[in-house]
Amino acid sequence: MTHRLKLGIAGLGTVGVGVWKLLNENRERIFANAGCELEITAVCARNADIDRGIDLKGVRWVDNAVELASSDDIDIFVELIGGEEGIAREAVETALAHGKHVVTANKALLAHHGNELAAIAEKHNVALNYEAAVAGAIPIVKSLREGLAGNNVSSVVGILNGTCNYILTKMASEGREFADVLSDAQKMGYAEADPTFDIGGHDTAHKLAILTCLAFGSRIDFNSIYLEGIEAITQADLKAVHELGYCIKLLGVAIRTDSGIEQRVHPSLVPLTSPLAAIDGAFNAVAVEGNYSGKIILQGAGAGQKPTASAVIADIIDIARVNALYPLGREVAKLAPYQRARMRAHEGGYYVGLAVHDRPGAVAAIAKRFGEQEISLESIIQRGTDTQSGEDAEGGGQQSVVLIIHETAEAALREALASIEADGHIADRPRMIRIEKTI
Amino acid sequence: MTHRLKLGIAGLGTVGVGVWKLLNENRERIFANAGCELEITAVCARNADIDRGIDLKGVRWVDNAVELASSDDIDIFVELIGGEEGIAREAVETALAHGKHVVTANKALLAHHGNELAAIAEKHNVALNYEAAVAGAIPIVKSLREGLAGNNVSSVVGILNGTCNYILTKMASEGREFADVLSDAQKMGYAEADPTFDIGGHDTAHKLAILTCLAFGSRIDFNSIYLEGIEAITQADLKAVHELGYCIKLLGVAIRTDSGIEQRVHPSLVPLTSPLAAIDGAFNAVAVEGNYSGKIILQGAGAGQKPTASAVIADIIDIARVNALYPLGREVAKLAPYQRARMRAHEGGYYVGLAVHDRPGAVAAIAKRFGEQEISLESIIQRGTDTQSGEDAEGGGQQSVVLIIHETAEAALREALASIEADGHIADRPRMIRIEKTI
Numbered sequence: 001m002t003h004r005l006k007l008g009i010a011g012l013g014t015v016g017v018g019v020w021k022l023l024n025e026n027r028e029r030i031f032a033n034a035g036c037e038l039e040i041t042a043v044c045a046r047n048a049d050i051d052r053g054i055d056l057k058g059v060r061w062v063d064n065a066v067e068l069a070s071s072d073d074i075d076i077f078v079e080l081i082g083g084e085e086g087i088a089r090e091a092v093e094t095a096l097a098h099g100k101h102v103v104t105a106n107k108a109l110l111a112h113h114g115n116e117l118a119a120i121a122e123k124h125n126v127a128l129n130y131e132a133a134v135a136g137a138i139p140i141v142k143s144l145r146e147g148l149a150g151n152n153v154s155s156v157v158g159i160l161n162g163t164c165n166y167i168l169t170k171m172a173s174e175g176r177e178f179a180d181v182l183s184d185a186q187k188m189g190y191a192e193a194d195p196t197f198d199i200g201g202h203d204t205a206h207k208l209a210i211l212t213c214l215a216f217g218s219r220i221d222f223n224s225i226y227l228e229g230i231e232a233i234t235q236a237d238l239k240a241v242h243e244l245g246y247c248i249k250l251l252g253v254a255i256r257t258d259s260g261i262e263q264r265v266h267p268s269l270v271p272l273t274s275p276l277a278a279i280d281g282a283f284n285a286v287a288v289e290g291n292y293s294g295k296i297i298l299q300g301a302g303a304g305q306k307p308t309a310s311a312v313i314a315d316i317i318d319i320a321r322v323n324a325l326y327p328l329g330r331e332v333a334k335l336a337p338y339q340r341a342r343m344r345a346h347e348g349g350y351y352v353g354l355a356v357h358d359r360p361g362a363v364a365a366i367a368k369r370f371g372e373q374e375i376s377l378e379s380i381i382q383r384g385t386d387t388q389s390g391e392d393a394e395g396g397g398q399q400s401v402v403l404i405i406h407e408t409a410e411a412a413l414r415e416a417l418a419s420i421e422a423d424g425h426i427a428d429r430p431r432m433i434r435i436e437k438t439i
Numbered sequence: 440m441t442h443r444l445k446l447g448i449a450g451l452g453t454v455g456v457g458v459w460k461l462l463n464e465n466r467e468r469i470f471a472n473a474g475c476e477l478e479i480t481a482v483c484a485r486n487a488d489i490d491r492g493i494d495l496k497g498v499r500w501v502d503n504a505v506e507l508a509s510s511d512d513i514d515i516f517v518e519l520i521g522g523e524e525g526i527a528r529e530a531v532e533t534a535l536a537h538g539k540h541v542v543t544a545n546k547a548l549l550a551h552h553g554n555e556l557a558a559i560a561e562k563h564n565v566a567l568n569y570e571a572a573v574a575g576a577i578p579i580v581k582s583l584r585e586g587l588a589g590n591n592v593s594s595v596v597g598i599l600n601g602t603c604n605y606i607l608t609k610m611a612s613e614g615r616e617f618a619d620v621l622s623d624a625q626k627m628g629y630a631e632a633d634p635t636f637d638i639g640g641h642d643t644a645h646k647l648a649i650l651t652c653l654a655f656g657s658r659i660d661f662n663s664i665y666l667e668g669i670e671a672i673t674q675a676d677l678k679a680v681h682e683l684g685y686c687i688k689l690l691g692v693a694i695r696t697d698s699g700i701e702q703r704v705h706p707s708l709v710p711l712t713s714p715l716a717a718i719d720g721a722f723n724a725v726a727v728e729g730n731y732s733g734k735i736i737l738q739g740a741g742a743g744q745k746p747t748a749s750a751v752i753a754d755i756i757d758i759a760r761v762n763a764l765y766p767l768g769r770e771v772a773k774l775a776p777y778q779r780a781r782m783r784a785h786e787g788g789y790y791v792g793l794a795v796h797d798r799p800g801a802v803a804a805i806a807k808r809f810g811e812q813e814i815s816l817e818s819i820i821q822r823g824t825d826t827q828s829g830e831d832a833e834g835g836g837q838q839s840v841v842l843i844i845h846e847t848a849e850a851a852l853r854e855a856l857a858s859i860e861a862d863g864h865i866a867d868r869p870r871m872i873r874i875e876k877t878i
Contacts, residue, residue, distance in 0.1 A: 139586025147578025
């Protein structure tokens with residue numbers, strides 16, 4: 001042990017306390033692997049008076065994260081505050097500009113300002129590490145940025161949000177509706193009081209934006225991500241897709257296409273035979289396809305105090321050992337501009353769920369609309385009124401019609417569905433879920 | 440692009456040609472990620488006259504790998520010759536001693552001489568990278584050494600040999616016996632003409648020895664690995680275990696126990712619900728359990744020209760970017776001595792298959808022997824003579840008796856089986872397969 005690295009931790013919530021505990025509990029292994037001692041010299045958090053179950057004696061308490069970021073008594077600034085703007089951003093920028101290495105778990109910050117922050121880190125010749133920002137303890141940042149660095153990647157497909165996967169898994173296994181499972185998840189702490197950020201897909205999109213950059217060597221571009229959440233998924237959908245050999249997962253997908261890179265986050269039908277179909281509950285998984293590596297899949301705990309702390313400490317050890325690569329794998333100036341593939345040009349298979357008025361000719365009229373767009377149907381399941389849909393507003397019955405559609409351009413499908421809606425044969429808006437077969 | 444790294448490749452077999460092709464095909468991405476140009480300046484192989492489908496014009500041909508290893512015109516020596524002794528070892532030692540970085544895919548070399556070679560690399564302040572030595576393109580070396588560096592690891596369990604997994608998968612899916620499937624695998628190039636090295640578990644053991652070191656921070660100790668191959672697995676076993684909810688995989692297992700670290704390679708019963716049960720054909724997978732990360736599983740192509748080349752190039756890019764860590768994660772002098780846990784102290788569940796003479800009291804006598812050792816039986820499947828075992832030497836019938844045994848010490852089980860054999864109620868040696876429930 002010839003030297004000692006001093007850490008300043010900003011944010012002592014779940015993850016901050018986890019990092020503290022890990023550093024104490026695995027002290028011996030961490031110091032041996034780091035090749036030096038690591039010491040938390042200063043911390044800051046909103047409230048000094050909370051009992052966090054850790055002993056802060058001998059550690060300097062700083063009230064302001066920005067002040068901590070520029071302190072002389074730290075070598076590495078560990079940002080565990082969160083949020084894409086405000087204090088987290090200001091503190092990280094300050095730390096980098098003062099020549100401090102930065103380790104962060106802040107996916108929102110990276111997704112929105114990663115290009116700029118990486119450039120600042122480069123300029124000051126310091127590290128900006130963020131393994132904890134994506135998929136908890138799963139070393140996916142390192143695997144994409146380093147382990148698969150020689151591959152031309154064609155796709156990255158991930159289950160990146162534990163809350164959504166937990167809800168979808170519970171809905172499927174217990175036959176309960178979305179709102180019901182969400183409410184339970186909130187009570188059990190698996191979902192936030194305001195769950196929009198998770199269930200709307202924003203959290204997945206933040207992570208996807210980072211992975212896309214690393215996989216394709218293009219600038220981070222969060223705003224180009226096509227986004228749908230899981231709020232509209234129904235029991236009827238889950239049952240129908242299961243019968244057809246699929247489950248539903250919220251996926252983050254980045255695919256290289258002829259027209260650019262597709263980045264999308266939405267519920268997807270995944271074949272039950274796919275390894276991703278087996279990822280249940282709060283677990284995460286990422287599948288990467290490289291032209292030499294073939295398909296590599298990583299899975300594990302995607303969140304939580306301990307897994308996230310595991311990734312933060314790995315990033316710190318990487319700094320101690322001097323892994324001197326650029327934060328985004330190459331110089332920011334050498335990243336390609338992100339070229340967006342338009343979603344309407346997306347080609348794939350689709351599940352379509354329709355609540356059809358129980359009238360003569362309705363189904364035939366619908367089939368005709370698909371035919372006009374040259375869309376061929378792989379399978380159709382048609383059922384009489386079920387207990388959930390009941391009688392419709394016109395007093396007539398409804399039929400649930402579920403369709404699986406072959407490879408088709410999304411634009412054509414949207415066209416067909418618009419015509420079907422305009423024809424007035426359906427009682428609700430059509431439900432469309434993309435089928436993901438790349439994994 | 441401010442500089443250029445010169446590569447010398449020793450060995451132009453499948454992998455060497457793969458590295459050459461990858462470097463050409465993904466040139467742009469590789470150079471961008473490496474931050475510099477990479478150029479193959481010199482090569483050596485046994486035969487200069489073979490058409491390998493690559494253009495060696497302008498590349499210096501060297502007849503001797505050791506000469507190449509000390510050449511002035513290379514910065515990185517890429518050893519793709521193979522073999523634990525002889526020219527590969529001498530060349531790698533020479534390269535390191537001459538201050539050249541080394542990248543190798545040679546698992547046998549690392550398993551036998553990794554400690555010594557890492558020490559030489561340290562002394563000369565150069566890299567010794569070997570991602571390609573374990574599980575092809577799967578970044579498991581990097582994940583263990585770096586991504587999970589902060590964890591106290593409790594277990595590493597892997598399917599590490601594609602040939603064995605291919606044979607076991609085929610045996611299970613097609614109902615054919617070992618010798619039959621092996622012969623087919625040889626015809627199709629999935630198994631070597633002399634398959635001993637793969638099917639005997641040696642290849643898996645080489646890889647396991649490396650992973651154990653990285654996972655537990657102990658010196659590589661190949662010779663301490665308990666080793667059984669898959670040659671004795673029968674259709675009868677496969678069918679019986681499937682009925683009981685298991686499949687059979689050749690696993691490399693390293694587990695921390697109270698008495699030391701268990702390292703073992705043998706066929707194992709894996710619950711059909713385990714993610715490892717789904718790894719079919721020539722694929723590899725590794726599950727690592729860390730005290731903070733939880734269980735992380737990586738899977739993908741474990742061998743072959745392209746996946747192996749992917750790992751070799753990743754290692755080269757790591758050198759170009761200056762990832763300055765010690766080859767074995769920490770200084771060799773700081774690795775703990777490997778402390779072996781004795782297999783007879785191993786505790787676990789077991790499958791036992793017995794061909795029992797069809798005589799009154801035989802099964803009762805066997806059950807008594809287990810009882811004497813206080814071994815409780817979880818399930819018993821007893822069947823009359825089947826077509827495979829036929830009549831026994833004494834002219835009487837045989838019964839197939841299959842037992843699943845609860846957690847017990849291996850020493851007690853071996854004792855019971857020895858007594859059962861001595862009693863003379865069984866027609867063949869007992870077949871014992873360990874159950875792996877850590878994954």
